[in-house]
Amino acid sequence: xxxxxxKNKFVQTWGALGSQWGINKxxxxxxxxxxxxxxPISMEDxxxxxxxxxxxxxxxxxxxxxWGIVYKEYKAGERKEFFTAEKDLxxxxxxxxxxxxxxxxxxxxxxxxxxxxxxxxxxAAEKHFVDQTTKLYDFVLKADNVLDKITEFKDNWLAxxxxxxxx
Amino acid sequence: xxxxxxKNKFVQTWGALGSQWGINKxxxxxxxxxxxxxxPISMEDxxxxxxxxxxxxxxxxxxxxxWGIVYKEYKAGERKEFFTAEKDLxxxxxxxxxxxxxxxxxxxxxxxxxxxxxxxxxxAAEKHFVDQTTKLYDFVLKADNVLDKITEFKDNWLAxxxxxxxx
DNA sequence: ATAAACTTTCATTTTTTTTTGAAAGTTTAA
DNA sequence: TTAAACTTTCAAAAAAAAATGAAAGTTTAT
Numbered sequence: 518x519x520x521x522x523x524k525n526k527f528v529q530t531w532g533a534l535g536s537q538w539g540i541n542k543x544x545x546x547x548x549x550x551x552x553x554x555x556x557p558i559s560m561e562d563x564x565x566x567x568x569x570x571x572x573x574x575x576x577x578x579x580x581x582x583x584w585g586i587v588y589k590e591y592k593a594g595e596r597k598e599f600f601t602a603e604k605d606l607x608x609x610x611x612x613x614x615x616x617x618x619x620x621x622x623x624x625x626x627x628x629x630x631x632x633x634x635x636x637x638x639x640x641a642a643e644k645h646f647v648d649q650t651t652k653l654y655d656f657v658l659k660a661d662n663v664l665d666k667i668t669e670f671k672d673n674w675l676a677x678x679x680x681x682x683x684x
Numbered sequence: 685x686x687x688x689x690x691k692n693k694f695v696q697t698w699g700a701l702g703s704q705w706g707i708n709k710x711x712x713x714x715x716x717x718x719x720x721x722x723x724p725i726s727m728e729d730x731x732x733x734x735x736x737x738x739x740x741x742x743x744x745x746x747x748x749x750x751w752g753i754v755y756k757e758y759k760a761g762e763r764k765e766f767f768t769a770e771k772d773l774x775x776x777x778x779x780x781x782x783x784x785x786x787x788x789x790x791x792x793x794x795x796x797x798x799x800x801x802x803x804x805x806x807x808a809a810e811k812h813f814v815d816q817t818t819k820l821y822d823f824v825l826k827a828d829n830v831l832d833k834i835t836e837f838k839d840n841w842l843a844x845x846x847x848x849x850x851x
Numbered sequence: 852a853t854a855a856a857c858t859t860t861c862a863t864t865t866t867t868t869t870t871t872g873a874a875a876g877t878t879t880a881a
Numbered sequence: 882t883t884a885a886a887c888t889t890t891c892a893a894a895a896a897a898a899a900a901t902g903a904a905a906g907t908t909t910a911t
Contacts, residue, residue, distance in 0.1 A: 518798070518799070518801075518802050519802065520802060520804075520805075520809075520810050522727060523798075523799040523802045523813070523817075524799075524813060526798070526799050527795070527796070527799045527813075527817060528801075530792055530795040530796070531786065533792075534792050536706070537706045537788050538705060538706045538788075539703070539704045539706045541898080541899065542899085543899075543900080551814065551816060551826060552816060552820075553808075553813045553816050554812070555809050555811075555812035555813075556808075556809075559708045559858090560858080561857095569900075569901090570900060570901045570902065571858080571859090571901085571902075572859080572860075572861085572900070572901060572902065573899080573900050573901070573905095575858060575859055575860085576859085576860085576899095576900090579859085592798060594823070595855080596855095596856055596857065596908085596909075596910095597857060597858090598836070598857085598858080604816065606819060606820065609767075610823075610827070621701060621705075622706050624844065625697055625698075625700075625701050628693060628694070629694070631685070631690075631693070632685070632690040632691075632693050632694045634685075635685050635686065635687060635690045637687075638687075640720050641722050642687075642721075642723075643687050644722075645720065645722035645851050646687065646690070646691060646720045646722075649719060649720050649771065650720060652773060653719075655774075656773045656777075658693040658810075659776070675742050708868080708869070709869085710869080710870080727888080728885090736871090737871045737872065738871085738872075738888080738889090739868060739870070739871060739872065739873090739889080739890075739891085740869080740870050740871070742888060742889055742890085743869095743870090743889085743890085746889085758861075763878085763879070763880095763885095763886060763887065764886080764887060764888090765887085765888080852907105852911100853910100853911085854910090854911090855908105855909085855910085855911100856907100856908085856909080856910100857891105857907080857908080857909095858905105858906080858908095859904105859905080859906070859907085860903105860904090860905075860906085860908070861901105861902105861903100861904095861905100862901105862902105862903105863900105863901085863902095863909100864899105864900080864901070864902100865898105865899085865900070865901080866897105866898085866899070867896105867897085867898070867899080868896085868897070868898080869894105869895080869896070869897080870893105870894080870895070870896080871891105871892105871893085871894070871895080872891105872892105872893095872894100873890105873891100873892105873893080874889105874890090874891095875888105875889080875890075875891100876887105876888080876889070876890085877886100877887080877889085878885105878886085878887080878888095879884105879885090879886080879887095879890070880883100880884090880885085880886100881882100881883090881884090881885100
């Protein structure tokens with residue numbers, strides 16, 4: 518396999534993976550392209566490489582910047598804008614999970630808290646509802662915190678983990 | 685807020701969360717409904733409660749069973765089938781992550797391995813590509829293993845963790 | 852102030868995904 | 882074996898999501 522073919526395969530795969538996880542295909546593809554590029558790319562070149570329209574490129578680049586995982590760059594003497602991706606994978610993971618937490622998990626948690634707080638009349642149906650939604654709230658809350666913990670423990674994590682667990 | 689309203693809100697929220705994570709809305713809603721129900725529900729009742737067609741109900745129930753998070757049940761004397769959801773949340777998380785790993789992560793890893801294995805000519809572009817995809821492969825592989833580890837360590841996890849880390 | 856170089860916006864079109872519903876299939880009971 | 886009670890399948894329809902492209906907007910240079 519040669520470079521161009523491999524790059525294309527990677528971009529396609531990353532795009533497909535993205536859509537399976539609720540991220541639009543083009544957004545994931547642009548991100549893939551920028552991740553494996555050693556130098557900033559212009560919008561023109563992105564459009565060209567992915568065969569997409571100017572509007573599509575513009576909107577998805579904006580979305581990627583909103584997620585904090587793609588940056589705009591300016592080259593001296595050049596009028597147009599160039600783009601780069603966050604290439605540190607730990608940083609990337611932290612940013613993605615922060616955004617997903619903020620946009621999706623936190624609002625869902627709020628609803629879970631609300632619905633689990635109803636006054637149950639003592640029927641089995643209502644008791645089970647309250648019980649299950651309460652458990653779900655606790656579970657999601659815990660899961661939502663896991664990535665923050667991982668970040669926090671990133672360096673010297675075992676020692677810190679043990680300390681945290683003991684106290 | 686009363687029971688019916690709360691239940692509906694929960695089902696809607698769970699459905700919305702599902703679609704943001706690449707799971708179709710109806711599938712997530714059916715799952716939500718079964719999760720908070722204290723007794724098995726028939727297809728008829730699911731169709732009725734979610735206002736969906738028979739075909740839709742049938743297909744999404746099958747999908748949920750394929751994921752291993754919804755079970756068919758038979759009631760004595762009743763001809764029709766009833767459905768229940770896995771209600772243990774740890775079990776649920778394990779099953780979902782196993783499936784997503786099998787269906788999405790593992791195939792992606794295979795491609796990542798392939799594309800990172802190209803023979804780089806020495807240009808900066810190709811060197812960066814190989815370097816970045818290799819890192820990504822390692823990262824995804826590690827992340828993919830995290831949930832297995834969590835399962836494994838579920839009981840008495842700190843002790844086991846320390847042992848594992850030391851040896 | 853004008854125009855060139857570039858980016859963003861958004862109504863419309865296209866594509867993709869999901870849903871429907873009726874026909875075909877299956878199981879059980881008599 | 883027949884028919885009633887139920888489930889599955891899948892082509893067609895509907896709905897939802899994404900992409901287009903041209904007009905509007907912005908910035909920079911002269």
